[in-house]
Amino acid sequence: MNKKHLAAYAVVALAFGASGAYVGMQTKEQAPPLTATQPPGVTGPVDELFKQSMPDAKGVATPLAQYKGKAMLVNFWAPWCGPCVQEMPELSALASGEEGKKLQVIGIGIDSPTNIAEFSNKYKISYPVLVAGMSGTELSRQFGNSGGGLPYTVLIGADGQVKKTYLGRLKFDELRKDLASL
Structure with a gap:
């Protein structure tokens, strides 16, 4: 593998990594902490x-x-x-x-x-x-x-x-x- 190909692969990998991190940061939503009781009728x-x-x-x-x-x-x-x-x-x-x-x-x-x-x-x-x-x-x-x-x-x-x-x-x-x- 020559240096041109290696550099191209590195750039593509970084682009995919950065886009994955961006999507992950945008869509990650923490669930609220679980409490010991839930209101009647709520599926838990x-x-x-x-x-x-x-x-x-x-x-x-x-x-x-x-x-x-x-x-x-x-x-x-x-x-x-x-x-x-x-x-x-x-x-x-x-x-x-x-x-x-x-x-x-x-x-x-x-x-x-x-x-x-x-x-x-x-x-x-x-x-x-x-x-x-x-x-x-x-x-x-x-x-x-x-x-x-x-x-x-x-x-x-x-x-x-x-x-x-x-x-x-x-x-x-x-x-x-x-x-x-x-």
Whole structure:
């Protein structure tokens, strides 16, 4: 490749980069922060969650509406996310312990069905692990995860209201206090 071609490619790349940045700056609108309650009749992220049906690690469709009326801990995660994997044993213990009798723990995987299936076969997880793929990122954003960071966990009361959200690895002492207030 000669210097003329290299310079032309660099100019084209810069032009596309600059136009992409400009469009991104013009169209990027931050969602308002999620509040714990919403006015009656307003469809919110919990309603959107309950409309979903996602396959589990074995490919069996799981309608999330089956969890209506029960307190839930929804954990958005990915097999490649170190903090996500680190908190899974504690989430499994939570789900299979006393708290698990009053609370449904669900993992929503943001990755390919193959990767999540391989991960689930390798590790023993005592709660439902569902496959959302990249649409899980959009769902987590509806719950206030504007940056799309993982892990992202949502505590939902039995009344269907978001009680609290957690970005990053869970602090289980804090979570247990929050669960006690449900």
